[in-house]
Amino acid sequence: MQPELIFSLDAKKIFFASDFHLGAPNAELSRIREDAICRWLDGIMPNAQAVFILGDVFDFWYEYKYTVPKGYIRFLAKLAQLTDSGIPVYLFTGNHDLWMKDYLINEIGVSIYRAPIIIEINNERVMVGHGDGLGPGDYRYKFLKSVFTNKTCQWIFSRLHPNLAFYIAQLSSRRSRIQTAHNDEVFKGNEAEWLYLYAKNKEAQKWAKYFIFGHRHLHLDMELPLGGRYINLGEWIKERYFLEWSQSGYSVSAFQ
Numbered sequence: 001m002q003p004e005l006i007f008s009l010d011a012k013k014i015f016f017a018s019d020f021h022l023g024a025p026n027a028e029l030s031r032i033r034e035d036a037i038c039r040w041l042d043g044i045m046p047n048a049q050a051v052f053i054l055g056d057v058f059d060f061w062y063e064y065k066y067t068v069p070k071g072y073i074r075f076l077a078k079l080a081q082l083t084d085s086g087i088p089v090y091l092f093t094g095n096h097d098l099w100m101k102d103y104l105i106n107e108i109g110v111s112i113y114r115a116p117i118i119i120e121i122n123n124e125r126v127m128v129g130h131g132d133g134l135g136p137g138d139y140r141y142k143f144l145k146s147v148f149t150n151k152t153c154q155w156i157f158s159r160l161h162p163n164l165a166f167y168i169a170q171l172s173s174r175r176s177r178i179q180t181a182h183n184d185e186v187f188k189g190n191e192a193e194w195l196y197l198y199a200k201n202k203e204a205q206k207w208a209k210y211f212i213f214g215h216r217h218l219h220l221d222m223e224l225p226l227g228g229r230y231i232n233l234g235e236w237i238k239e240r241y242f243l244e245w246s247q248s249g250y251s252v253s254a255f256q
């Protein structure tokens, strides 16, 4: 599998973050988080060679042909500022925002990925993605994803008036872990962490040495059997973790 993007770093860095869940749990708290994300992006802009945002950027996003959800203007403008200044932004869809189409590509100038990709940073192979539906188990979600990504199902859903469609979507997202504040994720042990098992498997197949995902809402940095690493970026609802990759390797910190 050839790397899709190749970076060679000297003075600049590549930044990664995931799971902003803008829109949740309510407008007020989402706005505070949006401001923090904008401050983070302002701070990294002078040093950034590229920015990767690994999915669940929005707690809910659905694009019609002529309509997109309201909100997130400051965040979207900040992304536009990055791309306008020549810094590429790579946006991955997550399980909460897999209905992104071409609006953000055309309007903001980001690249959108719907599945993990392999990149190369200073000759190291790195797999990057949201992480939903990978590894063993999670059959209920894998089935739902096949429905959600089905073109006919999307066409039918798009026939609903947005007021009704977004109401239905909010009913289901109200049960999600952020809305119910049950996002105190705990480590389950190596053999029960699906993304660890996935990374271990792909490491054995020599796909990559480093694996960076989100989705789990828990920051992890685990050694793999052959010396690679599985890094999970956690989320921005409580912790605000981000990863920076410089010439000397990567480090993860929490944005203050």
Ligand SMILES: [Mn+2]
Pocket: 019, 056, 094, 096, 215, 216, 217
């Ligand atoms: Mn998430």
